[in-house]
Amino acid sequence: MTVAGGSGTASRSSRRLNWDLIRVVAIVFVMLGHLTGVAAVVPGIEAYPLELNIKFGTVTLLVLSGYFIGPTIRRGSAGRWFRHRLARLLPAYLVAVVVVYTVARLVVVRFNGGTHQDGLLGVLFADPIMPADRGPDALPAWHVPDLTDLLLHLTLLHEWNPDPWHRIDGSYWTLPVQVIAFAAAALLWRYKLHRRVGAPVLLWGAMAVSVVSPVLSVIVETAPTATGAYRAYLFAAGVAIWLWQQRRLSTTHLVLLLVTTLVIQAFRSGAPVALVLLGFAVMLVAMCAAARGPDWDVPVLCLVRRPVSWLAGISYSLYLVHQQLGYILARALSEAGISPWWLRLSIVVGAVVVAAWLLTVLVERPVHRLLTRRRPRSAAEVTPTVGSSTAGSRDAPTVSVGGAT
Numbered sequence: 001m002t003v004a005g006g007s008g009t010a011s012r013s014s015r016r017l018n019w020d021l022i023r024v025v026a027i028v029f030v031m032l033g034h035l036t037g038v039a040a041v042v043p044g045i046e047a048y049p050l051e052l053n054i055k056f057g058t059v060t061l062l063v064l065s066g067y068f069i070g071p072t073i074r075r076g077s078a079g080r081w082f083r084h085r086l087a088r089l090l091p092a093y094l095v096a097v098v099v100v101y102t103v104a105r106l107v108v109v110r111f112n113g114g115t116h117q118d119g120l121l122g123v124l125f126a127d128p129i130m131p132a133d134r135g136p137d138a139l140p141a142w143h144v145p146d147l148t149d150l151l152l153h154l155t156l157l158h159e160w161n162p163d164p165w166h167r168i169d170g171s172y173w174t175l176p177v178q179v180i181a182f183a184a185a186a187l188l189w190r191y192k193l194h195r196r197v198g199a200p201v202l203l204w205g206a207m208a209v210s211v212v213s214p215v216l217s218v219i220v221e222t223a224p225t226a227t228g229a230y231r232a233y234l235f236a237a238g239v240a241i242w243l244w245q246q247r248r249l250s251t252t253h254l255v256l257l258l259v260t261t262l263v264i265q266a267f268r269s270g271a272p273v274a275l276v277l278l279g280f281a282v283m284l285v286a287m288c289a290a291a292r293g294p295d296w297d298v299p300v301l302c303l304v305r306r307p308v309s310w311l312a313g314i315s316y317s318l319y320l321v322h323q324q325l326g327y328i329l330a331r332a333l334s335e336a337g338i339s340p341w342w343l344r345l346s347i348v349v350g351a352v353v354v355a356a357w358l359l360t361v362l363v364e365r366p367v368h369r370l371l372t373r374r375r376p377r378s379a380a381e382v383t384p385t386v387g388s389s390t391a392g393s394r395d396a397p398t399v400s401v402g403g404a405t
Helices: 017-041 055-074 080-113 120-124 147-154 170-190 193-218 229-245 251-266 273-292 301-313 317-320 324-333 340-369
Strands: none
Touching: 017 055, 017 170, 017 301, 017 317, 017 324, 017 340, 055 080, 055 170, 055 229, 055 273, 080 120, 080 147, 080 170, 080 317, 080 324, 080 340, 170 193, 170 229, 170 317, 170 324, 193 229, 193 251, 229 251, 229 273, 251 273, 273 324, 301 317, 317 324, 317 340, 324 340
């Protein structure tokens, strides 16, 4: 993680290789799972001989988000912490939604054999003009997002739509889940429920909520996932690791919570379940080792510190841009006759890395600094009154944990 000073400038030397490496391994498995595994069933994309679709990367990132709630929320007021989390998450997400939506409107209509209606509004929002007969050899049509899809994603309400066809990007289900989790953490901290009720009770409560959440679908089909209840166990696991690091949770208690997390995940994972659970278990153990152990700056790993830290720094933007844009580029390359699979995959991965870097340096970091910049303090605020102390009122340094947080 990167500890920023009062000016918000990150110190490269303060980054810990262990957390960066965990984050990079998780995001790499997310990307390769989507680009080589899920893409194989997307019409028009030539399948790769290599498939690495072991789906433990995203759940690992959500556990990381839960872990970093602990060391960050205690540095100031709950409201300020929540605003900083939103300032980190939302600007890059909103820009990514608009970019992916626009690219999909421009390109997918052509993939489907249609044309746009006249004018800018026709291109961006009107129903495309489709031929009456697409022909017997036409590939299944891709979804062309519309204005309703755009508004639902911009307002983080897209998970309430029961039709998964209407997703601008399939990865974006995590954003409302994280916002809800951070809002819940801020409320718990604001009203000190972790002290009144006890942190272990809250953690087991989150596990129980996840287990029973499917019953909410009786009321509203999408309620379990849209409310975040379905994934609450992942954030609880992350918080548990942090409490264990602080010696506020016993090792036995932590093991019980993490085993429960794996049991729940076993019923929520697609095939291959055994490999998913194995990968997830390894990542949970790695997080525990990172939490209490020394940094992994050993002779071999230190050689990759710079690229790993760089990738970790753009990992959130990588998560935002890799899936749908990667699919569009992969199909365009297939239609252009780029036949060597390794070349197509290399171009797609390289392009999404560049796009993620641009989103990070042009949007995520500068907008976060702008939105979290401290206002100048007046003379009355700076000058202490007689008998008062200002030492305890200073804001603690902010902590940026990078991607998917």
